[in-house]
Amino acid sequence: MTITITAFERSPDGGKGLSRDTRVRWALEEVGLPYEVRPVSFRAMKEPAHLALHPFGQIPTYEEGELVLFETGSIVLHIAERHPGLLPEDANARARAITWMFAAVNTVEPPILELVTAKILEGDKPWRAERLPLVEGRIRDRLAQLSARLGKAEWLDGAFSVGDLMMVSVLLRLRPSGILDQVPTLAAYVARGEARPAYQRAFDAQLALNTKPL
Numbered sequence: 001m002t003i004t005i006t007a008f009e010r011s012p013d014g015g016k017g018l019s020r021d022t023r024v025r026w027a028l029e030e031v032g033l034p035y036e037v038r039p040v041s042f043r044a045m046k047e048p049a050h051l052a053l054h055p056f057g058q059i060p061t062y063e064e065g066e067l068v069l070f071e072t073g074s075i076v077l078h079i080a081e082r083h084p085g086l087l088p089e090d091a092n093a094r095a096r097a098i099t100w101m102f103a104a105v106n107t108v109e110p111p112i113l114e115l116v117t118a119k120i121l122e123g124d125k126p127w128r129a130e131r132l133p134l135v136e137g138r139i140r141d142r143l144a145q146l147s148a149r150l151g152k153a154e155w156l157d158g159a160f161s162v163g164d165l166m167m168v169s170v171l172l173r174l175r176p177s178g179i180l181d182q183v184p185t186l187a188a189y190v191a192r193g194e195a196r197p198a199y200q201r202a203f204d205a206q207l208a209l210n211t212k213p214l
Ligand SMILES: N[C@@H](CCC(=O)N[C@@H](CS)C(=O)NCC(=O)O)C(=O)O
Pocket: 018, 019, 020, 021, 057, 058, 059, 060, 070, 071, 072, 073
C-alpha cells in the first residue's frame, strides 16, 4: 500500500532537516518502506483539504490506504510497531523504547520549542531579553539530566530504537542555538544518529525537495 506523507513545499529552515517530516522519513528509511511526499504550501496547509487530514493545519501527515495520521509521535510509533527495526522484541525493552519516544516529544522538545518562540515568534517583544535566559536555563537542565542518563552508552536503552530516533530528531532542533554543542555527550549522540544511512537518506530527500525550483 502506498504511503504518502506531507511536507513543507519550502521549509522555513531551507532544508536543514529540522522540519518534522524528516523524523517520519527517517523512520520509514530505517524500516525500508518506500513512500511518496506531497509538498504543501503554507496557504494550502490551512485550507479544508489539508485540514481534513490534519486538524491543526500542520505537516507532516501520513496516509496509508484509508488510514490518516498526524502527530509525528503517533506516526513514528505506528511505523515502528508494524515493521521490524525500530522496536526491540522483548516486551519490557519495547515499553522502555516507547517511553524514551514520549520523553523526547513531551519532556525534551517543549523547552526547545519555547526557545524558538522566544527568539523568533516573540523576538521583537519587550520580554525577550528577560525570557531568553530562563528558557535557555530550562533547556540546559534537561540536557544535563539526559546526558547524565546516557553516560557513555551509544543509545538510550540498548540498541538504537524509536526512542533514539525521536530524541535525536528533537535535539537536532537545538543545533542552530549552539546549546547542543556545549554538551559534548549529547552532541556526539546526535552525530551518531545523523551518521546512520537511513538518516542520511531522509535528510537528502528533504533537502532535494527544499532546493528544487518551484
Ligand atoms: N506536535 C506536532 C507538531 C507539528 C508541527 O508543529 N509542524 C510544523 C512543521 S515542523 C508546522 O506545520 N508548522 C506550521 C504551522 O503550525 O502553521 C507533530 O509532532 O507532528
